[in-house]
Amino acid sequence: MIRFLPLVILVAACAELPLAERTISSEARAQPYPTLVPLDPLLVEGARTSAAATVGAPLRVRGAALSRANVPAPVTGDLAARSIALRDRAARLRDAPI
Numbered sequence: 001m002i003r004f005l006p007l008v009i010l011v012a013a014c015a016e017l018p019l020a021e022r023t024i025s026s027e028a029r030a031q032p033y034p035t036l037v038p039l040d041p042l043l044v045e046g047a048r049t050s051a052a053a054t055v056g057a058p059l060r061v062r063g064a065a066l067s068r069a070n071v072p073a074p075v076t077g078d079l080a081a082r083s084i085a086l087r088d089r090a091a092r093l094r095d096a097p098i
Contacts, residue, residue, distance in 0.1 A: 062098045069096035 071092045072085075 065098050066093060066096055069093065071096065 069092065071089055
């Protein structure tokens, strides 16, 4: 398959593409150029902290508290025992201090 890649590139290079001058209408050419906007306000807006960043810190703290909680990992085995263990783990996670 890779051997055919140069052939595909050569065939694509031989394709006739329309000239850009023919694709732009005369009405579009008659339009004035767009007004340039100063870049500084846009850069300031991009450097501002987002709402997600301010919410993320408390969520990381809560996640770390849940990770430190003494909650055993779920066990595998028969379905009934696993169900009991998962319910017990969910109750311990709900009761974990955050």
